Amino acid sequence: MNIVYVLWLRQLKRFVRSRSRIVGALGQPVLFLVALGFGFGPIFERAGQGSYIQFLAPGVMAMTVLFTSIFAGIELIWDRQFGFLKETLVAPVPRLTIMIGRTLGGATVAVIQGLVVFAICSLAGFRASGFAALPRALAFMALIAVLFTALGTAIASVLQDFQGFQLVMNFLVMPVFFLSGALFPLSHVPRPLALVASVDPLAYGVDGLRSALIGISHFGAATDLAVLAALSAVSVAVGSYLFSRIQL
Amino acid sequence: MIRVQDLTKTFGELTAVAGISFAVEAGEIFAFLGPNGAGKTTTIKMLTTLLTPTSGRVEIDGLDPAVQRNEVRKRFGIVFQDPSLDDELTAYENMDIHGAFYRVPRRLRGQRIERLLRLFDLWERRDDPVKRFSGGMRRRLEIARGLLHTPKILFLDEPTLGLDPQTRNQLWTLVAQLNAEERVTVFLTTHYMEEAERVAGRIAIIDRGRIVAQGSPQDLKRQTGAETLEQAFLALTGSSIREEDASAVDRMRSMARMWRRR
Secondary structure, eight states: OOOHHHHHHHHHHHHOHHHHHHHHHHHHHHHHIIIIIIIHHHHHHHHTOOHHHHHHHHHHHHHHHHHHHHHHHHHHHHHHHSSHHHHSSSSSOOOHHHHHHHHHHHHHHHHHHHHHHHHHHHHHTTTOOTHHHHOOOOOHHHHHHHHHHHOOOOOOHHHHSGGHHHHHIIIHHHHHHHTTSSSSSTTTTOOOHHHHTTHHHHHHHHHHHHHHSOOOSOOHHHHHHHHHHHHHHHHHHHHHHHTTTTOO | OEEEEEEEETTTTEEEEEEEEEOOTTTEEEEOOOOOOSHHHHOOOOHHHHHHHHEEEEEETOOOOOTTHHHHHEEEEEEEESOSSTTTBHHHHHHHHHHEEEETTHHHHHHHHHHHHHHOGGGTTTTSSSGOHHHHHHHHHHHHHHHTOOSSEEEEEEEEOOOOHHHHHHHHHHHHHHHHHHEEEEEEEEEHHHHHHOOOOOEEEEEEEEEEEEEEEHHHHHHHOOSSHHHHHHHHHHHSEEEEEHHHHHHHHHHHHHHHHH
16 A cells, blocks of 8 residues: 555656646647637537537546546656666566556546646636536546556557557547547537447546536436446556566 | 576577576675676576576575565565666655665664665765766665665676776775675676676676586686686687677668668
8 A cells, every 4th residue: 555655656746846747738738728619619609509618628628637647657668768667566566556556646647637727727718517516527537547547558568669659649549539529519420420439438538527517418427437437447457467467 | 595597588589598507695796797698687587586487496595586576576686787766756765665665664764765875975965856866876876775675685787887987996895895794695797807806706607598607706717727807708708799789780781781772
């Protein structure tokens, strides 16, 4: 337990100390919020869908959590190349403990970033439906964060270096984000797209956040919660398995 | 303290370690010498639970590293060939995490960290992030960290690679001192013959995965009729440059050819 805490704390310290990364990671959500939010706002409203900022903000929060947590997981490659991984692997500590500490640390960082974006969205005019919304949104953010940190760790356990990273970004992270319904409502899209979205884990995260924050839901909050919880469990299990098989 | 019998490791077609046997007694300093790609690091990895042997027996303090992993891990400290510190954390934090991994009780941990950091001349810089440390300071910190949990054995895999003569000298003085005072068994690999000769009681020379000679530095010189250990080493392993290097050169040559063709 103590070791999980130590590893968790390590991730947090690394996060707090790399200010440029914090600011850099906020650039993208702000850009999405401003360019898309204000850019498409008028059209969205004319189509009778209400305020686009209200609709988009939960999507942008989900995006932030997705990117930060995938990165936190993939950071394992960094540890492999700069050596700290070896220090953890020769320590008399079960691999599962190490994996859990890392995942919780990375997930916490991702949730913090998500909350910062929540604050920025509020500045840009986003209004959550009430105070009860926040703890529920937090729960969804935590699930998204755990799911994708563990997924990132699983991927990083298999990759040897950053060569494959671009591949992961273009063929996994980007599609997961763009097809999740973070930017558009899933209710009227063509069937194939709806089908793809329904197998996109982030779609349930975005939908869960939206139901928590503005009371709009496509799949239903209970479904979102169940799917995310199940997928998180699977991804932590797969991540732990692949992590335990790392040989140096 | 370390007993190895017919230890073999193959990676597919390649045999990295081909049936080596040796023993290291408690309190001894034992050096493993060999050209690049001879199997030194592979052997260390098998002794330190990072790789499982293809065949053969290993005993660390009477335990099998492939089976009783965590028990074996508690018994050794290791300094890797390449760095294994967390650059973003301070020297003290790196030590502290290590102490937590090895379950050194909190009070004792603080005391030992201070003692080791003072011994290695790093106490004044304890709150600086490791990324601001020089190569020599990092090495010292790694050794200090490897000793935090009072291991019985210290593995040093080319610990002086890339260090200047002053730092190397200081480092070996410390290792010899620790060995004398705390009776830590030391298993080291190096490329520098004079270093091995200076600190090691016994030396094994490994080449192409086999041990070609072992004994005290004097024994090895006598066996080959050489004046220096370096000559003895060359007499035993030949003076041809190893495949690893050769193939890297080959790759560069073929690349150069490609460029010329354009």
